Amino acid sequence: MxxxxxxxxxxxxxxxxxxxxxxxxxxxxxxxxxxxxxxxxxxxxxxxxxxxxxxxxxxxxxxxxxxxxxxREYEVDKHRVRIVCPNCGKNRIIIAPPKKSMLYLLFPFFEPKRYECIDCGEIFKK
Ligand SMILES: [Zn+2]
Missing domain, CATH: 3.30.70 (Alpha-Beta Plaits)
Known part of the structure; x- marks a missing residue:
């Protein structure tokens, strides 16, 4: 179908x-x-x-x-300030999709949060 x-x-x-x-x-x-x-x-x-x-x-x-x-709501830090992209400096940041590793599937809480910039596509950790 x-x-x-x-x-x-x-x-x-x-x-x-x-x-x-x-x-x-x-x-x-x-x-x-x-x-x-x-x-x-x-x-x-x-x-x-x-x-x-x-x-x-x-x-x-x-x-x-x-x-x-x-x-959508964009990601903020612990002070409720929008997270800024380290590459382009814009602040439309979302949580990046997780890597689909076996470790992740078993222990998703061990995986550090990864962020993704909507504007330039940069993926980074904080
Ligand atoms: Zn960016």
Whole structure:
């Protein structure tokens, strides 16, 4: 079967995904949450299966990415100051997707947080 969906983002917790879904719906973009129920039943598997995926129809992909980049919350440090990219100096920073190593799958909490710059794609640790 053809996959007609595009995954815009994934969330560790269902609640976060629900909030974003509501914002998308209010902008007229239909959204589907994948693996939502699996994670509700067993939150501990969230890391292993990559979280709750927020998906849209393929024809909404561009609009969804633009909207998501406006709505999403960017990473802040412990003083609630937006983290700055060491490469380009901009501050639209997100958590980078984890490396899918066997160690990570077994012990996700040992993996240090990696950040990714939306503007230049730089991946860095803090
Ligand atoms: Zn950058």
């Amino acid at each position: 053809k996959n007609d969906f595009y995954t815009v983002a994934s969330f560790e917790y269902t609640a976060e995904a629900q909030v974003m879904k509501g914002k998308f719906m209010s902008h007229g973009i239909e959204v589907f949450l994948k693996d939502e129920h699996t994670i509700d039943v067993d939150p501990l598997v969230s890391h292993a299966i990559g979280g709750v995926k927020l998906q849209v129809h393929l024809q909404d992909k561009e609009a969804a990415i633009t909207l998501y980049n406006e709505l």
